[in-house]
Amino acid sequence: MAGTRSPHVKLPPFQLLLDRHSGELFRFLSASVGPVDAEDAFQETFLSALRAYPKLRDGSHLRAWLFQIAHRKALDVHRARGRNPIPVEQVPEAAVSVGGDAEPALWRAVRRLPDKQRTAVFLRFAADLDYAQIGVALSCSEPAARQNVRAGLATIRKGWGDG
Amino acid sequence: MDDRLSRFRDRAQAEGLVDVAYTETDSPVGRLLVAVTDRGLVRVSFQRERRDDVLEELAERLSPRVLEAPRRLDEVRRELDQYFQGERTEFELPLDWSLTSTPFRRKVLERTAQVPYGATISYRDAAEAAGNERAVRAAGTALGANPIPIVVPCHRVLRTGGALGGYGGGLDAKRFLLDLESGRSTVTGG
Numbered sequence: 001m002a003g004t005r006s007p008h009v010k011l012p013p014f015q016l017l018l019d020r021h022s023g024e025l026f027r028f029l030s031a032s033v034g035p036v037d038a039e040d041a042f043q044e045t046f047l048s049a050l051r052a053y054p055k056l057r058d059g060s061h062l063r064a065w066l067f068q069i070a071h072r073k074a075l076d077v078h079r080a081r082g083r084n085p086i087p088v089e090q091v092p093e094a095a096v097s098v099g100g101d102a103e104p105a106l107w108r109a110v111r112r113l114p115d116k117q118r119t120a121v122f123l124r125f126a127a128d129l130d131y132a133q134i135g136v137a138l139s140c141s142e143p144a145a146r147q148n149v150r151a152g153l154a155t156i157r158k159g160w161g162d163g
Numbered sequence: 164m165d166d167r168l169s170r171f172r173d174r175a176q177a178e179g180l181v182d183v184a185y186t187e188t189d190s191p192v193g194r195l196l197v198a199v200t201d202r203g204l205v206r207v208s209f210q211r212e213r214r215d216d217v218l219e220e221l222a223e224r225l226s227p228r229v230l231e232a233p234r235r236l237d238e239v240r241r242e243l244d245q246y247f248q249g250e251r252t253e254f255e256l257p258l259d260w261s262l263t264s265t266p267f268r269r270k271v272l273e274r275t276a277q278v279p280y281g282a283t284i285s286y287r288d289a290a291e292a293a294g295n296e297r298a299v300r301a302a303g304t305a306l307g308a309n310p311i312p313i314v315v316p317c318h319r320v321l322r323t324g325g326a327l328g329g330y331g332g333g334l335d336a337k338r339f340l341l342d343l344e345s346g347r348s349t350v351t352g353g
Contacts, residue, residue, distance in 0.1 A: 013219060013222040013229035015230050051178075053225060
């Protein structure tokens with residue numbers, strides 16, 4: 001087991017990542033793919049993370065790293081659904097502010113956004129990541145992360161207005 | 164949430180992704196943290212050491228894949244319970260010495276592991292067994308750094324003349340263990 005780890009990187013015990021971030025990662029996944037698919041996506045996220053963990057070269061963005069993995073697992077779910085489309089629900093008319101406890105209907109609207117915008121919006125408002133962390137999770141710059149959130153919100157507002 | 168986490172724990176175990184499994188367990192000398200690797204019992208720590216510090220140490224020195232996995236510690240907990248009930252005088256657990264870094268310390272601890280239940284030796288005896296009877300202070304340091312106390316019974320090592328010396332779990336714990344083994348303990352129900 002000593003052979004698999006990279007030298008000079010100090011990583012906290014994995015249990016601490018689980019203690020600190022399992023709740024918010026599940027909430028993010030639940031918002032992103034719905035509570036049912038979130039269960040499997042959660043397992044896949046943490047198993048992938050645990051597999052890769054000893055080989056990590058950088059221990060300074062662990063939270064964003066976990067969200068990056070969760071984001072990929074959520075994409076897998078969305079892609080699988082794209083191959084087997086499910087009916088799109090009616091978008092409700094009332095405008096609601098986007099927040100962590102926003103109603104499911106609003107999350108459903110967010111789920112219809114393009115991949116990057118959708119994830120950026122969820123990371124910002126369901127997971128409360130700042131734009132730098134969202135950049136790490138999405139492998140893009142901080143301004144690009146901000147732009148994705150802005151564009152996603154604009155699309156939702158527009159949809160709401162049209163509804 | 165608990166379901167979700169225990170499902171994760173089971174799958175991680177099944178895939179062999181847990182390099183260090185630990186749990187916490189109550190004992191008459193306070194809450195103990197116990198940890199195992201594939202090779203055996205690697206760490207027992209007393210309550211006075213902070214849990215997170217112990218886990219950090221395990222992550223840094225063994226592998227960062229440290230997970231709470233109580234079931235992998237069932238046998239360890241069973242033997243400890245029996246010991247504290249006065250029903251076990253010898254542990255049969257495989258040991259992992261990975262946290263003992265020098266040959267001298269290893270020899271001191273291996274000698275200590277052979278001291279029978281209820282018996283004691285001196286720090287000088289321990290030093291002598293490690294090949295240097297004058298290295299009494301170094302033997303004390305080795306015992307103080309014992310990563311597997313209770314099971315490797317460093318509480319059975321006393322000062323020449325019988326004074327308690329030191330103990331990582333505190334002198335009350337050392338006294339308790341010696342009393343338990345001499346049959347004088349009043350706390351355990353047996």
